[in-house]
Amino acid sequence: MSLADTVLAVNNDLPIRTDAPVHSGKVRSVYWLTEADSRRLIQEKGYNVAPDAPLAIMVISDRISAFECIWHGEGGLQGIPGKGAALNAIANHWFGLFREEGLADSHILDIPHPFVWIVQKARPVMIEAIARQYITGSMWRAYAKGEREFCGIAVPDGLQKDQKLPELLITPSTKGILKGLPGVPEQDDVNITRRNIEEHFGAFNFASQDDINVYEKLLSEGFAVISRELAKLDQIFVDTKFEFGYVTDAAGNDKLIYMDEVGTPDSSRIWDGAAYRNGKIIENSKEGFRQLLLNHFPDPDILLNKDRMEERYALARNNALPESVMLEVSKTYVDIAEKITGEKLVLSDNPKAEIIDILRDQFDLIA
Template identity: 80%
Template sequence: MNLADKVLAVNNDLPIRTDRPVHNGKVRSVYWLTEQDSKRLIKEKGYDVAEDAPLAIMLISDRISAFDCIWHGEGGMRGVPGKGAALNAISNHWFQLFKKQGLADSHILDIPHPFVWIVQKAKPVMIEAICRQYITGSMWRAYAKGEREFCGIQLPDGLKKDQKLPELLMTPSTKGILKGIPGVPEADDVNITRKNIIENFKAFNFRASSDVERYETLLKQGFDVISDALAELDQVFVDTKFEFGYVTDAAGEEKLIYMDEVGTPDSSRIWDGPAYRNGEIVENSKESFRQLLLNHFPDPDILLNKDRMDERQALARDNALPTDVLMEVSKTYVGIAEKVTGKTLMLSENPKAEIIDILKNKYGLID
């Protein structure tokens, strides 16, 4: 079997029983289960959810996206070996730690296979909850140009690139295009302030204004749990993105939970501790791939300038990246997953066949 066959690139074509279209995201595909299958699994497996809760199979892939494009490699490599399994393993680890430490539940109910989550439907809070402990990336680029206010927070003069910030900053942005909120542009991924959220909490899908404080608490607690655990591994947790939503449990209680993924190399920046103390930045996250792309192409502005999206998509479509580039990314993802979980990451020879077998024979979701 060649390397390309071990990559799960297409993940929206499995014969899972569903009566709705498969939702195909950049990295994950979501199969909504039929009402009958959802009810049957809740009963059979004893999931702590309302008996009529809609469930879904969330299937990760090895695709890699950066700068809002999907990239591929030579020799038919449509993704990065081990990336999907690494992302799921890391998220699973942090979600379990959050639960163990009494923070909040996640949307995951069951993990039938390293690539697969069974999740409950949540009503999402329409915020990309971003936390920053160091000044780098887009924040540094804006700061270097003279900007001092970020999401309503004033930063002092004299900060240096990549230095630790005086405190953990919450710099939220919109998730999707929100309409009719005063002072918030009708565009995806625009920075918002705490004041915007509190004054319009219902527009962001919060049930009550007190939940804004709850989300901030969960954000800070989640960041601290991951940061402390990574510090023990001599890794620096730089910044990250969380997502939240509401679900109803078996007792009929509505609660705010973590959803999507947490603390992964896709949603966070993680730096190597010894290198950082030595004045170097060694990325153990997708940021290393982004930097590689910026260095690889002669005109990096195409990747950074949203007005050049057509050219950027053409760049991703027409350029197969060298195999060693994707293998370097694989090494980063697998390496940090094994560091975080303390376990060897088992890579499937044929993930699709394994998934079909498990979902058919153990969950009765494939005819």
């Protein structure tokens, strides 16, 4: 079996019973279950959700996206070996810890396979909740050009690149395009202030103004938990993105929960502590892959300049990255997953066949 065969690159073609189109994102695909299957599973498995809650099967892939493109490697390698299993294992670990520490639940109800989550439908808060403990990346680039206010928060002069910030900064951005909100640009992923959110809390899908405090508390506390645990492994939690949504439990209570993924190398920057103390940055996250791409191509402006998107898509489409690069990225993901979870990551020879067998035999969800 070739290395390419072990990679789950296409995850939107499984024969899961559904009467809705499969939603395929950059990394995950979502299969909405039929109303009958959702009700049956809630009853059979005793999930703590409303009896008529819509459920979905969420299948991760090994695809890797960066600079808004999907990248591939030589030898038919359409993803990063071990990446999907690593992301799910890390997110599951943090979600479990959040529950243990009494922070909040997540959208995950069951984990039938390392690549698969059974999730409940949430009403998403339309905010990318970003928290930063160090000044780096886009924030540093803006700061170096003279910006001193980020999302309405003043930042002092005299900061150095990659320095720890005086306090954790919450710098939210829009999730999707919101129209007709004064002061909020009609763009996806554009920075907003807390005041923007307060003025339009309903448009951002908050049930009340008070829940803005709840989301900030869950973001800060979640960041603190992950930061504390990573510090034990001599890893630095630099910055991250969380997402939130509302669900209704079996008793009819609405609650704000964590959704998507948390504390993974795709949604966060994680630095090696020993290297940082020696003045060097070693990325244990997807940021390392981004830097690798910037160094690999002779004209990095294509990757950084949104006015050159067509050239960027062509670059990703027409260039198979060396297998050595893909395996280096694989090692980053697998190593950090094993560090965080304290367990060996078991990689499947044929994840798709395993998923189908489990969903058929244990959940009766294969058409």
